[in-house]
Amino acid sequence: MSKTIGVLTSGGDAPGMNACIRAIVLSAARFGYQVIGFEHGYNGLLNNEKIRLSNLHVQHIIQLGGTILKSARCEAFLKPDGVKNAVANLNSNEIDALIVIGGDGSLRGLQKLSEIWSGQVIGIPGTIDNDLNGSDNTIGYQTAIDTALDSIDKIRDTADAFERIFLVEVMGRHAGFIALASAVASGAEQALFPETIEDPHAELESIVQHVECLRKIHGKTSIIMVITEHLWPGGVSDLAETLTHQIGIECRPCILGHIQRGGAPVAYDRILATKLGAYAVECIADQETAIMVGEHNNQPSRIKLVDAFGIQKSLDPYLVKIQQDLFDVVHSMQ
Numbered sequence: 001m002s003k004t005i006g007v008l009t010s011g012g013d014a015p016g017m018n019a020c021i022r023a024i025v026l027s028a029a030r031f032g033y034q035v036i037g038f039e040h041g042y043n044g045l046l047n048n049e050k051i052r053l054s055n056l057h058v059q060h061i062i063q064l065g066g067t068i069l070k071s072a073r074c075e076a077f078l079k080p081d082g083v084k085n086a087v088a089n090l091n092s093n094e095i096d097a098l099i100v101i102g103g104d105g106s107l108r109g110l111q112k113l114s115e116i117w118s119g120q121v122i123g124i125p126g127t128i129d130n131d132l133n134g135s136d137n138t139i140g141y142q143t144a145i146d147t148a149l150d151s152i153d154k155i156r157d158t159a160d161a162f163e164r165i166f167l168v169e170v171m172g173r174h175a176g177f178i179a180l181a182s183a184v185a186s187g188a189e190q191a192l193f194p195e196t197i198e199d200p201h202a203e204l205e206s207i208v209q210h211v212e213c214l215r216k217i218h219g220k221t222s223i224i225m226v227i228t229e230h231l232w233p234g235g236v237s238d239l240a241e242t243l244t245h246q247i248g249i250e251c252r253p254c255i256l257g258h259i260q261r262g263g264a265p266v267a268y269d270r271i272l273a274t275k276l277g278a279y280a281v282e283c284i285a286d287q288e289t290a291i292m293v294g295e296h297n298n299q300p301s302r303i304k305l306v307d308a309f310g311i312q313k314s315l316d317p318y319l320v321k322i323q324q325d326l327f328d329v330v331h332s333m334q
């Protein structure tokens, strides 16, 4: 049976989204399905901004960061009327199935849509934050780690030359995946992420102790602390000022920011995105709905949408343990 699939990218763009769109379009063609791309996230559904996607549109995009469909956040879709208008538009375009590539918010929105729309809905985890349950990695996460790592390595060069202390803020929203991975991979002296810190101010004393311990052991040396955004009220600039005041050594803040979202996807993200795009179309052929496709232990997997965003994904406990026990000097000396 012929079907028309709608696809959109929503929330923060993530390297690999284009590779995923390509796989959806090419797989759909194999099944004889048509694909309509809606632009600017859920805004495209509400404003009927659409483009019929052919194989030509997705030629040579596998290596590109960003998303050819553009992405956005959409206030109007947060309201019940927004979701209703989206349903009306999906029906008037005779869409049978909708694929949304995005983060937890985007998939929450998709769940809302599935509750009042009779078409099939499939979510694909596309966010650098890696904060969706049901997939070992989200599309874009591995590229973001490499991008952060490249910057942190450069910060180390100048930090070493001046024997300075740097506080590096990475993205992740409220999840510490990027902070933990980039700290371990860069040999950072400390990683601070929300999963292990309830009260950041209570942590200040141990951060100060940490710096003092390091200086005692190594003398004047460079120190890098990687910190998840939103963790410290006032951000890393405020933390750097507070620390400078407390320990009497100038600390420098560095916010990596949106460079973490850009750039060509690494091979891992291209392959993951390709697998998940193809698998999403297979799931549509299987009459699946209200699921997120993912990858677990290298195998494609399916999980209910509500469990993808409703169950918190844990950091790798072993990585947390070794970062804290072996590499965060303050913890290992307590």
Ligand SMILES: Nc1ncnc2c1ncn2[C@@H]1O[C@H](COP(=O)(O)OP(=O)(O)OP(=O)(O)O)[C@@H](O)[C@H]1O
Pocket: 010, 011, 012, 013, 042, 072, 073, 074, 075, 076, 077, 078, 079, 102, 103, 104, 105, 106, 107, 108, 109, 110, 112, 126, 127, 128, 129, 173
């Ligand atoms: N509870 C919700 N109900 C309906 N729509 C939602 C809901 N949460 C989010 N959305 C829609 O999804 C869009 C994207 O969500 P959000 O800004 O949280 O990004 P995300 O998908 O989590 O991606 P990322 O965190 O990687 O940027 C929102 O702008 C909104 O249109």
Ligand SMILES: O=P(O)(O)OC[C@H]1O[C@](O)(CO)[C@@H](O)[C@@H]1O
Pocket: 012, 103, 127, 128, 129, 171, 172, 173, 229, 261
């Ligand atoms: O580009 P914006 O809208 O400021 O969003 C930034 C957020 O998006 C993400 O890059 C992806 O979710 C987060 O890590 C970050 O908090």
